[in-house]
Amino acid sequence: MTAELALIAALRRLATHPGARGLDDDCAVIEFGEEALVLTHDMMAEGVHFLSGQDPADLAWKLVATNLSDLAAKGAEPVGVLLGYTLGRDDVRFLEGLGEALAHYGAPLLGGDTVRAQGPRALGLTAIGRATHRPVPSRSGASVGDGLYLTGAVGAAMLGFEALRGGSGDSLAYRRPRALLAEGQALAPHVSAMMDVSDGLLLDAARIARASGATLAIDRAAVPVAAPEARRDEALRWGDDYQLLFTAPAAAGLPIEAHRIGEVRPGSAVPLLLDGLPLTEADGLGYEHR
């Protein structure tokens, strides 16, 4: 994977705009006409981000929700989306799910492109948002003494994925994640750092820690988990739940209910302390994008 990592690093270096956040990173934030434009583009590939047999309506929903979740973490409201769609099987069903998701989130389809191609499909969506609060929350603002918070439980998508793969049980949390747009907008004025948990709580917490030059101390038992207790450690590393993870001054009155799961400590060689034990990316914190 070294060549790929080098490529991604090189692509990041191409991202020279001050508001750019690079590839595989969170949104770009651009000053535009007295407002802040928030931009993100995420892809989903067959066999990587979804199973080949999945309902195309669910894929469309997830493609929209995951991109809008990136906007949520910036406290942005959606302006609209552009779709890059490879025509294939069950296009009409895809369209139904797309229409449902766009109507649910009030995000119009602004345009896009369709192509006919063979082989496994890759779907792409660009989401355009308008920041509702400035400064726009980023990963890098966590301050020593801030609390670390999570909007809800992790682990539900893990169980949902297993149900879908196994062919029985409730897979909704995996198939139809929610983008917490209202929550992100409510939180934006109160947080010092924020992101959505897409790749695993521990991995995404480590990203906030690295970006902020801080260490995040997490109380393992305080993390709400929607899975059997025996699977707590897995749930902390599974992505796809799209909860918002944020830091805020301890005294801040938060506008919505959130779970305090730890606190921000001075930076050190390790990004995370889990019940006091140091953890780094080498310990396997979540899903690393390739």
Next chain:
Amino acid sequence: MTAELALIAALRRLATHPGARGLDDDCAVIEFGEEALVLTHDMMAEGVHFLSGQDPADLAWKLVATNLSDLAAKGAEPVGVLLGYTLGRDDVRFLEGLGEALAHYGAPLLGGDTVRAQGPRALGLTAIGRATHRPVPSRSGASVGDGLYLTGAVGAAMLGFEALRGGSGDSLAYRRPRALLAEGQALAPHVSAMMDVSDGLLLDAARIARASGATLAIDRAAVPVAAPEARRDEALRWGDDYQLLFTAPAAAGLPIEAHRIGEVRPGSAVPLLLDGLPLTEADGLGYEHR
């Protein structure tokens, strides 16, 4: 292809925002913070939009240039791009071409996503622009009596494609098209309708005619063609040259050199008259997207 056309029509109906232009159409234009944001997303698929053996640096260049050409037709200046990239062969070479194109056009990479997927590749790019003149030119403003103009010759990309496929000769025009950003910005205050010629001069002219409720009368001999005279009719139907096609009041002083190739006449059942002979889409005017 009926099912696909129905799908695309259905996707267009999802595009409910007043500024949206639908899929496979030109840019969306959105009012944003006192300015007009211009958005486009185009894909290129292996085996459809490019040959499997092509230099990835050329693919990257063309992906950037074709999207920025859409901005050019709106008189927009690029704010930046987001890339959806399927990791594959020769990623480093792709990156070189991407860097060249972005530097050439002064368009920063704002973000994007990479995925690893098998099979033929699909590349996607979202280009974000800022309109430099309002109203933003569209396809629909052509008025009876306006002249019809083209910024330069068509046919060069056709010859370039044949050279590339045949393995000898100059293929540059096909591999490295130019986005006429400066020309588009200069023209925007003067035109009544404008688009870039991506799918063939006659087909794109018919689109302006349909959108404007007009008929465009084209003087076949007046069209500048960069191909042997015997191939004039083919050149009028080949895309990929990315010249700007526009209408403007006859008396308007144009800020740049352009070739007058016809005029706007009252709408009728046919969109085009070529040397007085009626032509419709059924006659095969260019490359129809699928």
